[in-house]
Amino acid sequence: MTMINVGVDFAGAKQAAEAMRNPAPIGVYDLRVVEVLEKDENGEPLKTKKGNPMFIAIVEIFNSPAKELNGKKFRHYVMTPTSGNLSVAGFLVDFAEACGRPWNGATFDPQSCLGASFKANVGISAPREEGKTGFNNIDSFI
Numbered sequence: 001m002t003m004i005n006v007g008v009d010f011a012g013a014k015q016a017a018e019a020m021r022n023p024a025p026i027g028v029y030d031l032r033v034v035e036v037l038e039k040d041e042n043g044e045p046l047k048t049k050k051g052n053p054m055f056i057a058i059v060e061i062f063n064s065p066a067k068e069l070n071g072k073k074f075r076h077y078v079m080t081p082t083s084g085n086l087s088v089a090g091f092l093v094d095f096a097e098a099c100g101r102p103w104n105g106a107t108f109d110p111q112s113c114l115g116a117s118f119k120a121n122v123g124i125s126a127p128r129e130e131g132k133t134g135f136n137n138i139d140s141f142i
Helices: 010-021 089-098
Strands: 027-037 054-062 073-079 117-124 136-141
Touching: 073 089, 073 136, 089 136
Parallel strands: none
Antiparallel strands: 027 054, 027 117, 054 073, 117 136
């Protein structure tokens, strides 16, 4: 069996894992888009539980005075309007504007947001299960 050099003992690894799992405190953060997910594990376009099209922006905290928060990542879900149904247009408009990526014409490429940075009010959602922590979410863009 090959030995893996983890670089830290079990207690240190457990502490690092918990720090990444626990949400950052509520506050204003500099965020950067590091990945954009558009398809599920079967290669199908992502949809909300109600069937609305969406994409997921993976954002990370940077420039935080609390150095341990830099590099912390969380997901931001962006519903997208299609075929003229503009009932969810605000989600895309707000995100595209924050990223500095308003679009021309009638199409938008979510991948154009990769590398974009912005400030946002970050909150913590309620935990889904008892005994679990919540997760970070963008409450509003600044």
